[in-house]
Amino acid sequence: MTENYMLSEARPEPRRRIETNIVLEAKGITKQFPGVLANDKVNFDLRKGEIHALLGENGAGKSTLMNLIYGLHRPDKGDVIVNGKTAAIHSPNDSISLGIGMVHQHFMLIPVFTVAENVMLGDETIKRGALDRNTVAAKINEISKQYGLDADPNALVGDLPVGLQQRVEIVKTLYRNAEIVILDEPTAVLTPQEAEDLFRIMRDLTARGVSIIFITHKLKEALAIADRITVMRAGRVINTVLPSETDSAQLANMMVGRQVILTVDKKDHEAKEAVLKVENLSVRDQRDLETVHHVSFFVRGGEVLGIAGVQGNGQTELSEALTGLRHPTGGKVFISGHDVTGKPPRVMTETGLAHIPEDRQRHGLVMSYSVADNMALCDYYHPPFSKRGVIQPKALDENARRLISAFDVRTPSPFVNAGKLSGGNQQKVIVARELSRSVKLVIANQPTRGLDVGSIEYIHSVIVKMRDNGAAVLLVSAELDEIMALSDRIAVMYRGQIVAMVETKKSTREQLGLWMAGAHVETA
């Protein structure tokens, strides 16, 4: 099969039997963005009825390639060939009419509209001047039945769980007669069980002749579901392989270009007394809904407590309450015995908290400030960074240069604006600032989200080092693998409560996945 791929490369003239089943082909695609060659002579093809995984780190050029195919950008060079004909795709409308549908990582749905309204949006069926909901609903039911998608046309999208919202997106593409469906990081927001459901749906779709491009950075998923895997790195296609002929180590190698340690090197460590103690904590979100209900736990010095859970189960509000960004509505928080309930962030920092915030661009950095200023963002007001209310630029500069080399931040100089750095380096600026202080407690929320493997590895090693040096670490992450690799104990959050607390050694992925999905609630 790999040879066919090679053949089609070598012989551009009309092909026979085998070639007829290639539904989509990208040839020599090149796309230059200011300062980045996002796609460099990329070749990619998709056969009828296959799942073709496009694997790569963030910034490898996967999304760019798909945006070019979907018509959100135009390539500088190269052609997109759909069903054997060179296609001129200028906008998503063109790609939709060619039978290409895309499910974006962030859903393009309107929560207050029904499923039917969302599905017909932009392609409304109108009968006597009014929206014809019945015809649309009938068609949705037909599609749902045919593909086992299980979508109620009259339900409000906002009421549906994320997994079902994703299905609505898939129905949307099928409703527009898509024969090629692009799924951009579809499992990022799903529980392991929901991901399994999605994979089943993907197989059903391909069995009925739909071809799928599956964009992911998760090796295991690509290996589990794909018929072929194409690996991209730094804008280029590295190789296209069959899952049966490769393994995760080889794929990781292709993705990163070097040998990667997938497991974190972590020694057993003696945990000491509790540094963070949380008693009966309740927190409300900005809509005034209680999203954390009476949560109690502790984190000891020298241990990592991982909070696992699907996003949106109260982890954000919990960590905001623990770091002073949000006022809890009930309960107590202690750091090293000091009652810091509802205290502002400065008190928390001065009690020994380091906080790696969930949203690095919103909370962690001032994008229009230099790296040096950002590295002193929490410490600017005391010596050596300021004396008698006057900032000491020299101290800021020295601090920045020291941290840049100690934490391997890739920046042209300390004076460059943080907004100009890559995501991985932005995160390193935050990690450097927070973990270079003498801290007793580290609260890291999604510390590696959206980062490349190199940065992830580095940040993981720093977190483990903090633990080994005796700090208490509270790690909140939606990546179960990250939680399992770093944590000594794992707490699972579901709908604002901690539904399970286990030692990592005694836990299994499956069991944690069930808890994350709220299985205890159904069995209880």
Place this chain on the structure above:
Amino acid sequence: MAKSAEQTTSQSHDLRQILRASMDALLVPLLAVLTAMILGGLVIAFAGGNPIYAYLGLFQGAFGSTKALSETAVWATPYIFAGLAVALAFKGGLFNIGAEGQLAFGAVVSALIGYALPDLLGISLPAIIHIPLAVGGGMLAGALWAAIPGALKAYTGGHEVINTIMMNYIALNMTSFLLNAPMKDPNPLNVVARTPSIAESARIPPLFEGFRVHWGFALALLVAFLVWWLLWKTTLGFEIRTVGANPDAAKYAGINVKRTIVLTMALSGLLAGLAGTIEVTALNYRHELGFSVGYGFDAIAIALLGKTHPLGVVIAAILFGAMRNGATRMQFLTQIPVDIISVIQALILLLVAAEAIIRYLYRLRAREERVVLTRGWGG
């Protein structure tokens, strides 16, 4: 050796970058002024005038003699103070449209201290005490007047744009009442709404004998430097700018965002109050209804044209002062009404605010950072 050489090159690289950035920052305002002058010239030509003679007259009137220079500085002084007031608020993420009211309020209070305090105390005060009292009182009045919408913003989320406009109405109407009744000059010959003259001891002297330009102009330049120093060299300035650039990050960094918002508004009002105060103590020696009309609004244009940087504000204020001052000469020479200056100033503001027009006209590349004029309501 190698390392130090590397450092020098990286530093000169940084310097180049800073230079390029400031060049870029200057380019758009300059081109906006140029474009507005060209468009204004078309308007003059359309009205039957000769744009070249008109601009020549304008330039002569503004810079053509020592007296002209002195008058330009006199015009520029309140513009600098008020422009700094608006610019400082912008740096803190706040849109202070209330400079007009803060300025009027500062002028009233400083006039009151200027004429009534010696009588009240029954002694004559030495200038060294009376001037600081009058000026300080005016500054404080402006600061308090601006702190109110600041507090409303910080603690209730009430938007400062709405509230400073409302505070303008209150201040201007209150001023009108005060100048017409309790503070009105009791001189029987007086028919206008104005205060009595302030005491000699409260008057700031002119810089040079025979010219109207006064020490207030020098003070304006000094204050511009102080504002720059405050914003970029002190921890307070760091806090103000951080709240302005990213209030979420400011909160995360332990900055008291609410207090900083109130303080920023108070400082902004203080500068606006200073604009009014200096007009009273150094130029008119009294407060008269209507003298300050428009300074607070022109200040918004000046702050934007100056890219909210103190140095830029000084340059923009002098430009606006020159245009106002030269306009009379222009009218005298060419019979083109002074109102054309308002047209040109409005065009400048429009072109600076809608930077994309200038960038399109002159094929300039877009800059990443922009002045945040205002955030969402209640945000």
